[in-house]
Amino acid sequence: MSRGDQLARQWKIIETLLASHSGKTVSELAEELECNPRTVYRDLEALQAAGFPLYADRVDGKNIWSLLDTLKHHIPIPLTLTELLAIYFSQDMLKFLHNTVFHDSLESLFEKIKTTIPLESKQYLDTVRQTFQVTLKQFKEYGKYREVLNTIKDAALNHRTVEMVYFTMGRRKENKRRVDPYRILFFNGTFYVIGYCHLRKDCRTFALERIKKLTMTDESFKVPEDFRLEDYMGSGFGVIGGRPEKIKIWFSPDIAGYIKEKTWHESQVVNQQRDGSIIFEAEVAITEELVSWIMSWGSKAEVLEPQMLQNQIHTEAIALSKAYDEILQKNKQSY
Numbered sequence: 001m002s003r004g005d006q007l008a009r010q011w012k013i014i015e016t017l018l019a020s021h022s023g024k025t026v027s028e029l030a031e032e033l034e035c036n037p038r039t040v041y042r043d044l045e046a047l048q049a050a051g052f053p054l055y056a057d058r059v060d061g062k063n064i065w066s067l068l069d070t071l072k073h074h075i076p077i078p079l080t081l082t083e084l085l086a087i088y089f090s091q092d093m094l095k096f097l098h099n100t101v102f103h104d105s106l107e108s109l110f111e112k113i114k115t116t117i118p119l120e121s122k123q124y125l126d127t128v129r130q131t132f133q134v135t136l137k138q139f140k141e142y143g144k145y146r147e148v149l150n151t152i153k154d155a156a157l158n159h160r161t162v163e164m165v166y167f168t169m170g171r172r173k174e175n176k177r178r179v180d181p182y183r184i185l186f187f188n189g190t191f192y193v194i195g196y197c198h199l200r201k202d203c204r205t206f207a208l209e210r211i212k213k214l215t216m217t218d219e220s221f222k223v224p225e226d227f228r229l230e231d232y233m234g235s236g237f238g239v240i241g242g243r244p245e246k247i248k249i250w251f252s253p254d255i256a257g258y259i260k261e262k263t264w265h266e267s268q269v270v271n272q273q274r275d276g277s278i279i280f281e282a283e284v285a286i287t288e289e290l291v292s293w294i295m296s297w298g299s300k301a302e303v304l305e306p307q308m309l310q311n312q313i314h315t316e317a318i319a320l321s322k323a324y325d326e327i328l329q330k331n332k333q334s335y
Helices: 003-019 026-033 037-049 069-073 081-097 101-116 119-131 142-158 229-233 253-260 288-295 307-334
Strands: 054-059 062-067 160-168 173-187 190-197 202-207 211-220 244-251 269-272 278-285 301-305
Touching: 003 026, 003 037, 003 062, 026 037, 026 062, 037 054, 142 160, 142 173, 142 190, 142 211, 173 202, 173 229, 244 253, 244 307, 253 269, 253 278, 288 301, 288 307, 301 307
Parallel strands: none
Antiparallel strands: 054 062, 160 173, 160 211, 173 190, 190 202, 244 278, 244 301, 269 278
């Protein structure tokens, strides 16, 4: 039996006993966990050794296991112990927030959680944390955008218009904008500001790290009552929305399994083909995010429709082929 299975089972025991008002017998726990009662006894002993205040009362000839009521009720905030543990384990997911106001607040929260969790349990928690880990290999360091993040947070909370100098990646130039920040969104490792752009007279999405200068004004705004972030982003394959188009993409049998096992868009339909390939259909906006996703699968993905998307992929493929032709030619000349 793997260490991960053992820890997951012990976690379930804690969760079950916290939720129970009258306690559980070893037989009841074994039935819920679908394991042998002897295994439950070993888990209970391990949890007691780790400092969890478990005890057994003899009731009607049976040993009823429970957690001390003091553990259930001494937590000063309306969270269960397992909820606190889950928050404690989430620290590894928040490395990208280092040196931001959010990270500082979360560090303070984690310190408070440590004082709430029984002292003897920390060794057990550290073992669990080492077993269940979250690793972020690719993330942006938002500490250097601390002031921008603080200002946009305050502006969004207080409904204040901001003035910004924004670098547009597509045009490769900076311009001044006045924006009413409706929402701050964290999506796929990037912070975005979504709000009304006075320059474009429409709702727009701004990547936080491309805001070169930011000032909060005294001008107030109101978020429209009918604004819903889900509706704004609904047509987009990622964070950028637009007019939805029906797309059809063929994926080879080699990668069909990878495509099927994930929900890429809420509108997607996956049609299995006899040869093991699939046809992926969805109603999405044709954006750079969509094009990049399709091209990331190389020749194992082919756009069946619409033609406009086929043309975009074709243009990118030609440019990519030309670039590598030039590289290979230079390599030959250097030999």
